[in-house]
Amino acid sequence: MFRARGGSLRRLEQHRLGQSGSRMSKMQWEQVKTDMRSAIGAGNFKSWIEPLSLVTTDEGVAHLAAPNPFVGDYVSKTYGDQIIYHLNRHGLSVQRLAFKVESAANTPEKPAAPKAVTPAADARPDQRFTFDNFVVGKPNELAHAAAKRVAEGGPVTFNPLFLYGGVGLGKTHLMHAIAHELGQRRPDLNVLYISADQFIYRFISALRDRKMMDFKQHFRSVDILMVDDIQFLEGKESTQEEFFHTFNALVDQNKQLIISADRAPGEIRDLSERIKSRLQCGLVVDLHPTDYELRLGVLHAKQETYLNVYPGVDIAPGVLEFLAHRISSNVRVLEGALNRLYALASLVGRTVTVEMAQDCLSDILRASDRKLTIEEIQRKVSEHYDIRLSDMLGPKRTRTLARPRQVAMWLCKQMTTRSLPEIGRKFGKRDHTTIMHGVRKIDELRQSDSQIADDLELLRRALED
Numbered sequence: 001m002f003r004a005r006g007g008s009l010r011r012l013e014q015h016r017l018g019q020s021g022s023r024m025s026k027m028q029w030e031q032v033k034t035d036m037r038s039a040i041g042a043g044n045f046k047s048w049i050e051p052l053s054l055v056t057t058d059e060g061v062a063h064l065a066a067p068n069p070f071v072g073d074y075v076s077k078t079y080g081d082q083i084i085y086h087l088n089r090h091g092l093s094v095q096r097l098a099f100k101v102e103s104a105a106n107t108p109e110k111p112a113a114p115k116a117v118t119p120a121a122d123a124r125p126d127q128r129f130t131f132d133n134f135v136v137g138k139p140n141e142l143a144h145a146a147a148k149r150v151a152e153g154g155p156v157t158f159n160p161l162f163l164y165g166g167v168g169l170g171k172t173h174l175m176h177a178i179a180h181e182l183g184q185r186r187p188d189l190n191v192l193y194i195s196a197d198q199f200i201y202r203f204i205s206a207l208r209d210r211k212m213m214d215f216k217q218h219f220r221s222v223d224i225l226m227v228d229d230i231q232f233l234e235g236k237e238s239t240q241e242e243f244f245h246t247f248n249a250l251v252d253q254n255k256q257l258i259i260s261a262d263r264a265p266g267e268i269r270d271l272s273e274r275i276k277s278r279l280q281c282g283l284v285v286d287l288h289p290t291d292y293e294l295r296l297g298v299l300h301a302k303q304e305t306y307l308n309v310y311p312g313v314d315i316a317p318g319v320l321e322f323l324a325h326r327i328s329s330n331v332r333v334l335e336g337a338l339n340r341l342y343a344l345a346s347l348v349g350r351t352v353t354v355e356m357a358q359d360c361l362s363d364i365l366r367a368s369d370r371k372l373t374i375e376e377i378q379r380k381v382s383e384h385y386d387i388r389l390s391d392m393l394g395p396k397r398t399r400t401l402a403r404p405r406q407v408a409m410w411l412c413k414q415m416t417t418r419s420l421p422e423i424g425r426k427f428g429k430r431d432h433t434t435i436m437h438g439v440r441k442i443d444e445l446r447q448s449d450s451q452i453a454d455d456l457e458l459l460r461r462a463l464e465d
């Protein structure tokens with residue numbers, strides 16, 4: 001059976017690359033950065049993680065260089081645990097982080113930034129996030145339509161546009177898509193995207209360097225201001241005050257604002273009432289949790305983009321459906337899972353099967369397990385086929401009972417993390433080979449028998465609700 005836990009993958013890579021220790025840490029740090037980017041989003045990543053570099057690891061301490069004490073302090077408090085987790089996942093045994101200030105931290109990858117940052121430099125959207133690769137479904141169609149409307153660059157009747165929804169549902173993606181499209185349609189407009197974190201950082205730096213006038217002018221000279229993750233302003237009273245004035249100044253000039261948060265304005269605690277009421281004045285749109293169709297759509301779209309990155313890697317039928325069913329938390333996790341599958345498949349040179357996905361994504365699957373029980377599945381299936389539960393679990397082998405029984409076995413295998421012997425025990429103490437046979441039978445039938453395929457789909461949906 002395919003095994004690809006962190007350790008074995010790492011050993012495989014070490015063996016393959018034969019790198020020296022310091023080059024390995026560098027490589028591992030790059031992997032940690034990739035994970036952090038997926039976990040916290042492009043905007044936060046750019047502000048906080050990208051400027052860091054790993055200097056060394058020593059006796060369980062990872063020494064990181066940060067461009068200034070504020071960044072080190074903020075990262076340590078906000079992302080410290082996540083960084084430690086990923087460092088360990090990639091084979092560096094670390095219990096603690098230590099930051100030192102190094103003004104040239106992590107500069108080699110990009111040319112030195114100009115001292116005076118112009119609005120245009122801020123506004124460069126992330127090219128990966130466009131409307132073209134945003135998959136639209138019921139849960140996000142209104143948010144998408146509103147974002148599209150703003151991206152046309154004409155007069156808009158709602159100001160601000162407030163997008164909210166849980167983690168990883170596409171708020172940042174939509175904001176970058178707006179910036180990207182406006183850059184093409186209306187290059188004359190000065191568009192600024194900033195995360196609330198960056199806004200706080202800029203504000204504190206401006207106060208410290210006595211450059212408040214520059215700060216105010218900078219933010220008030222834009223035509224379209226997007227502030228991502230506004231919930232980070234919670235409890236930051238002076239920054240909120242400044243944000244409030246910026247907000248009013250822009251609205252007074254008919255400049256468009258687009259704001260995002262993980263909650264509705266009224267639910268953001270420790271945000272001043274006057275800001276909340278301003279945020280509620282425009283169009284408030286909710287990005288709902290994804291449904292199965294949307295998740296599958298995202299996976300298909302993502303698969304297209306992997307064709308060039310991982311040439312020759314094959315995904316067996318049913319794997320994307322399996323992921324879309326089992327990982328319902330958020331799109332970022334879903335993308336991370338697919339990414340991991342492709343990376344592993346390209347390393348070992350094998351087609352990705354559902355079994356392989358179950359094995360190498362077990363941690364993600366466990367975390368997003370909906371805790372569906374075998375009993376619930378059995379009950380639903382017996383209701384669907386209108387047979388008695390005791391008959392379905394009993395010994396009779398007539399076709400009217402055997403087929404629903406196999407359908408239930410298949411659903412248990414697909415929708416729970418239970419092993420074949422565990423499933424067998426719950427099906428009248430049947431052997432695990434009987435379950436395996438049932439699962440295989442249904443796998444075959446769903447390709448050839450549309451009635452079975454429809455039944456499975458109906459049942460899956462019903463069980464997901």
Ligand SMILES: Nc1ncnc2c1ncn2[C@@H]1O[C@H](COP(=O)(O)OP(=O)(O)OP(=O)(O)O)[C@@H](O)[C@H]1O
Nearest residue numbers: 041133134135167168169170171172173298331332
């Ligand atoms: N509908 C979608 N179509 C395609 N990709 C999507 C969609 N929704 C989310 N994604 C992808 O999921 C990942 C996370 O999305 P994004 O960063 O926009 O989430 P978010 O809502 O801003 O979350 P957070 O509050 O954590 O920053 C991104 O890679 C994004 O491209």
